[in-house]
Amino acid sequence: xxxxxxxxxxxxxxxxxxxxxxxxxxxxxxxxxxxxxxxxxxxxxxxxxxxxxxxxxxxxxxxxxxxxxxxxxxxxxxxxxxxxxxxxxxxxxxxxxxxxxxxxxxxxxxxxxxxxxxxxxxxxx
Numbered sequence: 001x002x003x004x005x006x007x008x009x010x011x012x013x014x015x016x017x018x019x020x021x022x023x024x025x026x027x028x029x030x031x032x033x034x035x036x037x038x039x040x041x042x043x044x045x046x047x048x049x050x051x052x053x054x055x056x057x058x059x060x061x062x063x064x065x066x067x068x069x070x071x072x073x074x075x076x077x078x079x080x081x082x083x084x085x086x087x088x089x090x091x092x093x094x095x096x097x098x099x100x101x102x103x104x105x106x107x108x109x110x111x112x113x114x115x116x117x118x119x120x121x122x123x124x125x
Contacts, residue, residue, distance in 0.1 A: 029115070048087050
């Protein structure tokens with residue numbers, strides 16, 4: 001099961017994320033901006049290699065604040081080398097997300113995941 005949290009900025013969603021992440025079986029890491037980039041849904045083969053590029057070639061969010069690229073902080077235990085491998089071997093955005101979270105859940109010792117990025121609202125629904 002995956003949980004995508006749709007929210008507006010500054011509404012307490014970060015507190016909700018932290019509360020959810022304390023559950024023994026639910027991983028809810030910090031905002032990673034996977035689901036806020038429309039190009040990943042529509043042009044995976046082309047866009048996937050821009051995920052880890054340096055500015056200004058990084059993919060922009062499909063929202064008002066235009067975060068570029070992925071935002072993976074210390075809460076995520078997947079290394080950059082592992083991330084490169086996942087991107088290279090994934091044939092679609094859905095397969096990448098599944099592989100990424102499968103690996104992250106193994107790393108975290110949890111069984112379910114949630115993701116909370118306010119900009120997700122621009123692409124999911």
